[in-house]
Amino acid sequence: MIDDTHSPGRRSWVASANQHADFPIQNLPLGVFTPRGASARGGIAIGDDIFDLAAALELGLFDGPAAEAARVASGGTLNPLFALGRDARLALRRRVGEILDADSPDHARHEALSSRLIHRAEACRLELPATIGDYTDFFAGIHHATNAGKLFRPDNPLLPNYKYVPIGYHGRASSIGVSTQSIRRPIGQFKGPDDAAPSVGPTRRLDYELELGAFIASGNAQGEPIPIADAEAHLFGLALFNDWTARDIQAWEYQPLGPFLSKNFASTLSPWIVTMEALAPFRVPFARPAGEPAPLPYLDTAANRASATSSDARVTSVFTAARAEKGPAPRRMSNPAPAPYV
Numbered sequence: 001m002i003d004d005t006h007s008p009g010r011r012s013w014v015a016s017a018n019q020h021a022d023f024p025i026q027n028l029p030l031g032v033f034t035p036r037g038a039s040a041r042g043g044i045a046i047g048d049d050i051f052d053l054a055a056a057l058e059l060g061l062f063d064g065p066a067a068e069a070a071r072v073a074s075g076g077t078l079n080p081l082f083a084l085g086r087d088a089r090l091a092l093r094r095r096v097g098e099i100l101d102a103d104s105p106d107h108a109r110h111e112a113l114s115s116r117l118i119h120r121a122e123a124c125r126l127e128l129p130a131t132i133g134d135y136t137d138f139f140a141g142i143h144h145a146t147n148a149g150k151l152f153r154p155d156n157p158l159l160p161n162y163k164y165v166p167i168g169y170h171g172r173a174s175s176i177g178v179s180t181q182s183i184r185r186p187i188g189q190f191k192g193p194d195d196a197a198p199s200v201g202p203t204r205r206l207d208y209e210l211e212l213g214a215f216i217a218s219g220n221a222q223g224e225p226i227p228i229a230d231a232e233a234h235l236f237g238l239a240l241f242n243d244w245t246a247r248d249i250q251a252w253e254y255q256p257l258g259p260f261l262s263k264n265f266a267s268t269l270s271p272w273i274v275t276m277e278a279l280a281p282f283r284v285p286f287a288r289p290a291g292e293p294a295p296l297p298y299l300d301t302a303a304n305r306a307s308a309t310s311s312d313a314r315v316t317s318v319f320t321a322a323r324a325e326k327g328p329a330p331r332r333m334s335n336p337a338p339a340p341y342v
Contacts, residue, residue, distance in 0.1 A: 002280045005097050013102045013111045014118060016047030023047055025100055026281075028093055029237070029272040030078055032127040035119050040076035040127050043119070044096055045272050050119045051096060059113055066095035077131045078273070082217045082236050089217075089236070093277055126180075126271035129239070130215060132173045137243060137263075139167040140211075151247065152254055163293050171243075172264035179242070179268045186265035188249035203246035203262075213241035215273055229301050237275040242268045283307035 004010075005026065011018050012025040023029065023045040033050050034040045043050040054074040056062060062070045069092035072080035081089065099110050099117075110117070139145055142162070149157030161167070185206055191198035217236035220226050226234060243263070250262030286308035288294065 001277075005094060005277075006281050010097075011102045012046060012100045013107050014046045014049055014051075014100055014114075016049055017100070018047070020047045023272075025097060027274060027278050028096055028100075029274045029278065030073065030081070031129045031271045031273060032076060032078065033119070033121075033271070034125040034127060036123060042070075042073040042075060042078060042081070045121070046100055046118075048121055050121050050124060051100065052117055052119060055116045056096075056099065059116065061099055061110070062095060065091035070095075076127070078129050079131050082130070082215065085218060086233065089275060090277060093275065126178055128176065128178050128269060129271055129273050132176055134173050135171050135176070135213075136168045137171040144209075152251060164296065166299075169258055171267060175264055176267045176269055178271050179240070181268060183244060183266050183268070186246050186249065186261060188246060188261040189252055190248035191252045198252060203249055205247035207245045207247050209243040209245060211241040211243050213239045213269055215239070228299055228304060232276065235276050237273040238279065239273045240270040244268070 007026070010025050014025075017024050025046065027045070029045050031043060031045060031050075032040055033043045035052075042053045044053065045051075053070045057067070057070050057074060065088050069081060069084060069088040072084060073092065081092075098104050099106075101107060104110065139148075139162075142158070145162055145167070146158050149159070153159075183206075185202045187200065187202050189198045189200055190203070215236040215238070216234055218234050220234075244266045245259075246262040246265070250259055253260050253262060285306055287305065294300065
């Protein structure tokens with residue numbers, strides 16, 4: 001649902017938010033941060049700054065459902081907010097937007113409290129936004145699946161089940177860290193096509209994968225499936241996710257059961273979760289190309305086809321040690337993202 005919180009003309013009294021490509025007032029993603037000399041707490045990204053939910057609560061800026069949402073989101077993990085459901089999330093989004101709005105009747109009073117409400121993001125440590133007990137890594141994107149398949153099965157890169165059933169595997173939740181952390185190059189076995197036997201050593205083909213992580217807002221009882229028509233009600237939001245991969249190790253251990261050491265050494269997650277509500281203006285219809293098999297009925301609804309995906313475009317730039325020494329800019333690997341509110 002698109003409402004006044006998405007208005008392109010909306011501006012914030014937090015100056016860094018206006019014309020900001022990632023965190024304008026229309027976005028308001030949630031995360032967990034640690035200010036200098038304080039404990040980890042929930043916050044909302046606004047431009048180059050962070051809105052402190054705990055401080056806003058102490059100042060009495062919330063009431064009703066928004067106050068309850070802010071209370072459970074002000075600790076060191078957002079999991080309690082996930083459990084409250086969509087209405088609480090909407091109330092929090094609307095109230096924080098009002099507090100930060102430059103045209104709010106109370107904007108002068110709110111801005112006068114900025115020394116307590118606002119932290120410079122660069123002066124804070126950004127944390128994992130949630131406690132992750134488990135996660136499933138989906139092999140999504142037919143181009144990615146085809147290109148990856150060529151590495152292992154040049155003559156048959158895309159197996160027939162790919163176009164029918166969601167392909168995924170359980171990842172290693174214990175090795176998920178926050179973006180910007182250092183990654184240790186993993187050690188494992190690999191075997192080249194002309195090698196007589198495998199050898200052991202650090203990977204020589206460390207690769208990145210630009211992915212989206214989806215946070216589940218509420219679950220289901222074991223053995224009770226969630227109908228596709230109700231699936232989105234269980235989603236909280238999305239975050240960028242990097243599924244690091246050791247390709248040479250993967251090529252040797254991949255079959256017959258799939259990845260192991262090539263995948264479980266590290267995954268990195270953005271500290272900010274963009275809610276499903278913030279993504280509403282980007283929703284577009286989805287249709288499979290002509291000639292492709294239709295999804296089976298349990299994976300398909302008319303409503304899902306009408307707004308099943310978002311028209312996002314993610315920027316990927318690679319900046320290596322060699323480039324740092326020589327001085328050129330990072331190499332861009334994907335198209336630039338749209339900035340609809342700028």
